[in-house]
Amino acid sequence: MDDLYREIIIERYKNPLFRGELEPCDIRFEDENPLCGDHIRIDVRLDETGHVKEAAFSGHGCAISQASADLLLESIIGKSIEEIKSLSKDDVIELLGIELGPVRLKCALLSLKVLKAGVYGLGVAHDDLVEEH
Amino acid sequence: MKTLTTAEQKVFQADASIQENSAVAQELKKEFPIFEQYPELIYVDNGATSQKPRSVLEAEQGLYTLACANVHRAIYSLGERATGLYEDARKTLAAFIGASPDEIVFTRGTTEAINLVAHSFGETLSAGDEIILTEMEHHSNLVPWQILAAEKDVRLEFIPVRDDFRLDLEEYQKLLALKPKLVAFTQMSNVLGTINPAKEIIRMAHDAGALTLIDGAQSVPHFPVDVQDLDADFLAFSAHKMCGPTGIGVLYGSENLLESMPPFLGGGDMIRKVLLRSFSPNELPHKFEAGTPAIAEAIGFGVAVDYLKTIGMDVVAAHEREITAYALDRLSEIPGLEIYGPAIEYKGGVVSFTLRGIHPHDVAQLLDRDGIAVRAGHHCAMPLHQKFNLPATTRASFYLYTTLEEIDQLVRGLENVVRIFG
Secondary structure (H helix, E strand, O other), X not given: OOHHXXXXXXXXXXXXXXXXXXXXXXXXXXXXXXXXXXXXXXXXXXXXXXXXXXXXXXXXOOHHHHHHHHHHHHHHOOOEHHHHHOOOHHHHHHHHOOOOOHHHHHHHHHHHHHHHHHHHOOOOOOHHHOOOO | OOOOOHHHOOOOOOOOOHHHHHHHHHHHHHHOHHHHHOOOOEEOEOOOOOOOOHHHXXXXXXXXXXXXXXXXXXXXXXHHHHHHHHHHHHHHHHHHHOOOHHHEEEEOOHHHHHHHHHHHHHHOOOOOOEEEEEOOOOHHHOHHHHHHHHHHOOEEEEEOEOOOOOEOHHHHHHHHHHOOOEEEEEOEOOOOOEEOOHHHHHHHHHHOOOEEEEEOOOOOOOOOOOHHHHOOOEEEEEOOXXXXXXXXXXXXXXXXXXXXXXXXXXXXXXXXXXXOOOEEEOOOOHHHOOOOOOHHHHHHHHHHHHHHHHHOXXXXXXXXXXXXXXXXXXXXXXXXXXXXXXOHHHEOOEXXXXXXXXXXXXXXXXXXXXXXXOEEEOOOOHHHHHHOOOOOEEEEEOOOOOOHHHHHHHHHHHHHHHHHHO
8 A cells, every 4th residue: 555545544535534514613714726626615613712622624625635634623623823823834744644746745735725824814825824934 | 860761660550450559559669768768657648748759859969969050040051951950840840731831830839829829810800809719628729819808809709518528510600600700729629539520610610701720739649630621721739749849839820821910929030121110020931930949849840740650640540549449448347437528439549537536636646656647637628627517537648659558557557546545
């Protein structure tokens, strides 16, 4: 079984734990990767102390983009807004546990880009949101 | 500059079995150094670019080692040699499509050729003029017209693609009542593989007083195309999809038409005389070739055409038809695989498909692990994908060196993808 399609990626793609929509929610953002048509929306609910209580993603895309969204949301439960702002490309790569080429890296980072654009309250998700700090 | 002679070359035979012709295709691979480098490579992304035979690589290097000088100006013999080779390539290209050399403008490729027409022929259009395109165009035969439409308030209309993945010619007939100035269409879809009835489309356009532009990027490399037979006004195609180098292509335009058009890019070679505040343009085809051209690439293009001619374009087409028919049969055995394209009799060697529940990027990435190069995405035809409500497809596209065994391996690779995603 090859690295890029580790069991966890296929598993999370087929049976995601955080797929869905939260209505209402505190943070919502969506964006797409026009190159491959991957589309991700992320909804986040915060508790009274400003930490992530619930998170969900919806949309469609390749296994890498969908699994990374699922793993990313799992990793932010209980985190503060400041902690989410400090998440980087390397954190997502670590979650996936695989090496990615430049094209697939965009798939992997789409969810982080969407999440951070939402957290910062931006109108547009820029690539530099997920560049190294 | 060595070219293949028929004596040393195995040839496809019309009366041979599909297996025998497949063995010839395997034999042809020996002419392509990339397959020496990667003997296991299964390259089925020929719609994007083809591999290059040794003779083309040697021709390019030969220019630089034997005749490297600028063209059209040098008095010395080295320059004359370079000019001779460059102009010989133009003659080869002209003969290949039934044109005269003055009607062959070298461009960077199909995209630049279409942009040339949109810009230069576009100058002659006025607000309210209509241009007819189709829903199956590559972005390169779409965006240049959108830019023109925005600049000059020219209107764009689209021949619809029917559910059988062929153009709706009845709707086309109705659109012609708008008295369009130009009908620009692909002769073969780079996604669906649909071969459009170019001769009929052109005849209908001419009957309505419209000129025509053929995007031949996917057709000229794969079957015989003759501008006289088609009565074409413009034809654009690229070398790199037909065994030639990147960075060179051709715009064919009928002589009267090219004469009537203003120049495109300004600079050296496209002028007859320059004053400080004005210039007069050069004769055809130089009027449209500003600056030092891609000399080595043009010569390589000529040699690529020589190579294809030793095989015969009708023979290339017949081989691809056999391979495509076999691929359609084999691929349809895979559960959850859906093919987007017309029936085989209307189709060239391009097969786009989806696998249920598996994104095309994942398909392409997993096939790459088996050494199989396919394309995944929208193939520069986003509107077509939107029409069929597809974010992306996986595409396999064939050429003269594609074998039955490679199709079998593609099928095995896809079965493996299905297994992994279970």
